[in-house]
Amino acid sequence: MGPAVVLLVVLYAVPIVLDGYYSLTSDQFGGGGKFVGAGNYVAVANSGLFWRSVENNAIFTVLTVGGGTVLALGVALLLSGSFVGKGIYRFVIYLPQSVSFASGAVIWTWLFNAQNGPIDAALNRVGLPGPAWLTDPHLALLSIVIMSWWRDIGFYMVVLIAAIENVPQLLIEAARVDGARRFGVFRHVTLPSIRPAMLFVVLTWGLGALQMFTQAFIMTNGGPVESTYTVVLKIYNDAFQALNLGLGAAEAFVLLGVCIVVGVFAVRWFSRGLEHT
Amino acid sequence: MRATTTSRAALPPAPLMAAVGEGEGPRAAVRGRAGRATARRALRVAGRHAVALVVALFFLVPMLVALVTSFKTNASALTGDVLSLPSSIHLGSYGDVFSLGGFAGFTKVSVVVSVVSTVVQVSLSTLAGYGFARYSFRGRTFLFSLVLLTLMLPPTALALPLFLEMLHFPLAGGNSISGAGGTGLLNTYPGLMAPYLVSGFSIFLARQFFMSLPDEPGEAARVDGCREWSVFWRVYRPLATPLIVIETLFAFQTAWIDFLWPLIVAKGPSLYTLQVGLSTFQQEFTAQWADIMAAAIVASLPIMLIFIFGQRYLRRGIAWSGGR
Structure with missing residues (x-):
């Protein structure tokens, strides 16, 4: 256990401390950084693009996780219980989990392509106009949301199915005998019983959505007109394109702070859950 | 909730309930109602299949389109009828990916990184989880909270x-001690x-797994004079095969698909992983969609295969982490 804990310190604690330190400098590649105090944080707070990224991230997270959780729950309900062929459906829906984000993003770049891309070709075939999915500023973020649903719903469906099938059958039958209808059983028995799993889904997916990078980098590179710029893409561009490590470090520190606040809340909930097992 | 519990206590045994349900009314009326009920149920099942089919197509079609496109020529993918099948299976795109794209080298890097880091991560996490589950020591709860906290710090942040x-690692790559x-x-x-060398998620899984195992076999081994290491290696490790399979699958997949980290650490194509190589390939071969689809498939193929054979274990692992 010693080595694992040491590595956790080396790979988590030390980087965070280092990041905090470098966020106070004007460090560039090859050194030569000076102490600039809170300068980088002032620059972050005054950066319109940073706040635009925060806004995009917030919209992306709400759409992906909010919509996605409802969809995953719907699919999980559809494919649990006695249903012939549910195994095949589950397998197919889970299959995109085996595709890397980079591959998935590349494939959807082609699907969404406005020149001869398959989705628009299919829409044209039935007489509908094909929108410019990735180059229309009003649609680009939504297109990435759709791709992210495709990639991740299967994972959360499996979590929710496991929880749904763990609901004691006796409770469900008892509610039916009491005259509860299908929706009543769901509302008053299933939903309260799977609350821990729902929380797990929302938190894990939410933390993931706050980090969205690969899709934006590959599919749109933040465009059009910064409508898909995310916080991590901003960190990447500031630190590795503009080579301003200090500024990137400050932005990363802010992002980590948000994650830790969410994380502490999640761990407290988690440990409470563990006491019951 | 309380109301349902009380009524459950008053519930007659199931066969009796069935008899009560069917016992009302004359026999003919029952048969008519049963017929209508059967028809309704058939309709409901059909509706359920229809919805499931549409949902499944949303997840399946993108992969099929990528596969079909990869068998076309670049020219026919760009200007031909995209919704049609290729007239003949063209494997040239896969050749392009390896000969022009340099994917053989990227594959080697991905394999080395994923295999080595998986071996390290699985060994360390299994032992750490075993320690957290089987030994009580001062600060255990605190340390385990820290492990859980790392779960909330995703690699991208x-x-x-x-x-x-x-970059500032002491005494490496020309660095001074500072x-x-x-x-x-x-x-x-x-x-x-x-x-990828250590994973809080994996430690968490291992702890949950070892906590579910009984104490007695270990105690018996200790009475027989086994040292602590042998208790783990001879008694508990053989029982932990499902855990180790799950940890291995997750660790390998995480290392294989990661994008941002290799993108910023590798300075040139000689250390590009497949994911980074794929993104540079896509930028270089603009609009050569057949080649690009072949590249996207090659970059994910190993984990797709692992997934198809190991999905039972993967799903169990997910259920362990979320459902309990």
């Missing part, structure tokens, strides 16, 4: 902090593997 540590002057562990295999 840590990428730049970890990059700074690798970590200045050189490039540290950037552009090296250890640097590429760093974030």
Whole structure:
């Protein structure tokens, strides 16, 4: 256990401390950084693009996780219980989990392509106009949301199915005998019983959505007109394109702070859950 | 909830309930109602299949389109009828990916990084989880809370902090003892593997697993004079095969599909993983969609295969982590 804990310190604690330190400098590649105090944080707070990224991230997270959780729950309900062929459906829906984000993003770049891309070709075939999915500023973020649903719903469906099938059958039958209808059983028995799993889904997916990078980098590179710029893409561009490590470090520190606040809340909930097992 | 519990206590046994349900009314009326009920149920099942089919197509079609397109020529993918099948199966795109795209080298890097980091991560996590589950010591709860906290720090948020540590790693890559002057562990295999060497998620899974095992076999072995290490190696490790399979699948997949970390640590194509190589390939071969689809498939193929054969274990692992 010693080595694992040491590595956790080396790979988590030390980087965070280092990041905090470098966020106070004007460090560039090859050194030569000076102490600039809170300068980088002032620059972050005054950066319109940073706040635009925060806004995009917030919209992306709400759409992906909010919509996605409802969809995953719907699919999980559809494919649990006695249903012939549910195994095949589950397998197919889970299959995109085996595709890397980079591959998935590349494939959807082609699907969404406005020149001869398959989705628009299919829409044209039935007489509908094909929108410019990735180059229309009003649609680009939504297109990435759709791709992210495709990639991740299967994972959360499996979590929710496991929880749904763990609901004691006796409770469900008892509610039916009491005259509860299908929706009543769901509302008053299933939903309260799977609350821990729902929380797990929302938190894990939410933390993931706050980090969205690969899709934006590959599919749109933040465009059009910064409508898909995310916080991590901003960190990447500031630190590795503009080579301003200090500024990137400050932005990363802010992002980590948000994650830790969410994380502490999640761990407290988690440990409470563990006491019951 | 309380109301349902009380009524459950008053519930007659199931066969009796069935008899009550069917016992009302004359026999003919029952048969008519049963017929209508059967028809209704058939309709409901059909509706359920229709919805499930539409949902499944949303997940399946993108992969089929990628596969079909990869068998076309670049010209026919760009200007031909995209919704049609290729007239003949054209494997040239896969050739392009390896000969022009340099994917053989990327594959080697991906394999080395994923295999080595998986071996390290699984060994360390299994032992750590075993320690947390089987021994009580001062600070255990605190340390385990820290492990759980790392679950909430996704690798992407840590990428730049970890990059700074690798860049300023003492005495590596021309750095002085204070970590200045050189490039540290950037552009090296250890640097590429760093974030996958340990995983809080895996430690958590291992702890949950070992807590579910009984104490008695270990106690018996100790009475027989086994040392602590033998208790783990001879008694508990053989029982932990499902755990180790799950940890291995997750660790391998995480290392294989990661994008941001290899993108910032590798300075040139000689240390590009497949994911990074794919993104540069896509930029270089603009609009050569057949080639690009072949590249996307090659970059994910190993984990797709592992997934198809190991999905039972993967799903169990997910259920363990979320459902309980």
